Amino acid sequence: MELQISQRDTDVLLKQKNVLETSVIDKYRLAGQVTQTCLSYLISLINDSYHLGEHAPYSAAELCLLGDSYIKSALSTAYKNHVREKGIAQPVTIDVNDVVVGYSPEIDEEVNIYFKPGDIVTINVGSHVDGYTANGSHTIVIYPPGVLSEDGSKKPTGPLLGASADAVCAAHIASETVIALLAGTLTPEKLPQSLTGANKVVNGSLIRSIVDSIAESFHCVVVPTSKVRRIRRFLAGQSEGVVAERDFKGVVWSEADQELQLLQKSSKFAEQGTQLIAFDKSKNAAVNNSSAIPTDDFVITPGEVYSVDIKMAAIQGNEGPGLVTLQTVDNITGKDHSNDTFSPRPSIYVRDVTVSHQLKLKSSRKLLNTIDKSLSVYPFKLSHISDSFPIDLSKDIKEQLKNIQSDMKSARLGLSELVNRHIAVNKPIQRARFIPLQVILNASTSTGINGYDAENPTLPGLELPLPRLGVTSLKLKTLLKSSVQIPVARELSTVVLNTTTNQLIRLSGGSTTAKPSWVHSNYQLGGQYVEGINELIQSTQDERFGIKIKECLPMKIKFASDATISGEIEMET
């Protein structure tokens, strides 16, 4: 189905509103500040409870609710009566170890997790003001409780080692490099020639090969769904796979790229012609507009906003070559009686605005009404709909939690009809899996080249995970039972390429808010781009003549750290 919008409105919405004027940059900056503040708030909560021992450990559900509440209330007074929509662009998700995306338990969820020392935990947050979005993710390490040092402060006993550390290193270095590269497009003369060549142009394939080389030197694989993409007003990739976006611009990593990399390693690859491995992305794509299919064939232009989303999975310790892919987990598939299977209920939904349907249940009609009225095109959780949301930490917390739970109960009834009718689509919880190559090669491909997995939304053109081998996503799904889990680190930053000051504004992440945890990897940067990357990073540190990057800093707020919800929940159960 296509939405109909007049040409004039298209120009206004897609072009004029995305010109980086002062007012637009202010909105981006405010969204960035809120995101940064939420990120540092959640990190401080984890530090206080897990490392410094000042509070009982927070569970994932509590962190999610506190983070969401913060963003909602922080933006409630901003631009009052000036913008129609503002708020949460990405409900807080807390992804532990091999979970890549989407784990955000509600407060009444059965499967609720606490962290263990040695876990790597990715915190994802996002806010928007008038559709100008700042999403951010950062991976931190959970250490054993800190020990008292000489100066009286508590410190970690040592750095994290092993596969998780490799992933954290690779993700951090790759995302910093890409951001420096993007900043360099504002002042192309300062880009190192060893990276871009003489023409000083940063394009999609350059970004891909640099990130791939960083991943390889740390024995990592860029996890499918990682991407460096342009975002626009209200188009921050929140409904990828649900609604196709015209004029998509960005590098997207998928299983097909890993397939090509493996092929290039093969000794037989050189002797045979490369035309055999070429394939047409648009052939299997379910869209008729080719600009919705991502390609690397684009050039970064100043005056745009990019989201740099790098997820790295460490494959150290796994025998032989293999493929890193994603597995969707939910509360139904593969559920058994053992308590240690991870089967969380999906909790994040996004409204598919192209679908309308006459609903039967009164509660679902009511819910849809609320969603359309109070929520935007961004993903939401059921708790956001409750009247007691956002939580006010100065009032009776137990009462508020009870209200949220009872509001969710009736909303859940309505939600099932919305989901069945595809009016609301749930965002999957996915975790990274490593499948040995032998398993894939030994499997017969009987599902046919045209079968694709309707449950797992992908960007158009990427429906077929292994196009050269002819393995469909459905087939790949069946091979997951002989796969192993691998840790994933993720760094996501939103950056504005501001042409008026020739500076890159980093809306989320950066050394102040998202400084890397203490990790040590046995590997170091290698490959053909080492010199260029070093030169580039040095250039960003040179304040006078180098590449200019500015960071959005978190607001200076004293959080009421004693007013927390942990104790209340324990009392209830």
Add this chain to the structure above:
Amino acid sequence: MCTANMPSKNSVNKPKDNLNRQRKSKSLGRKKVLRGSITKTRSTSTEPSAASTSSAVALYTGAVQPTGPVTSNTLSKKRAKKIERNKKYAKARKFNSDQLLVDLQAKEEMDIDDDNEEDLKEVKKKSETFVREALWTVIEDVAAGSFQIDVSGEGTTLGGPVF
């Protein structure tokens, strides 16, 4: 609404249909204008309402492809049925007259299609077996240890001893 030269309400000759139609179209028009003014609030420009100048953009999902130009005119069920029926008749007529010719042509085309398809399938199969073989060599090479990258240098440390 009635002017002096129009027949009165109780007149035998009253142009009832005309009056009703006029009243109805007037109220519809009023509603239309109202709707136009609502959509207009989105942008500040003084151009005519956006509703009349709609064109399709590619915000869309799924495998359904629009089969032709998009229109806002609706087709009544009756008319749709009639069109279908007439199409069927026309097809039958044409079939009777051209049957021989069509049969001949179709047979030829089918032969060509078959050949093409088989060729394509063969190429595809060939490339797939090549890919498969190439990937097997990757596994064999690793087993022989040719891909071992030894760890040299001191590695990488990020961050520092603070929470």
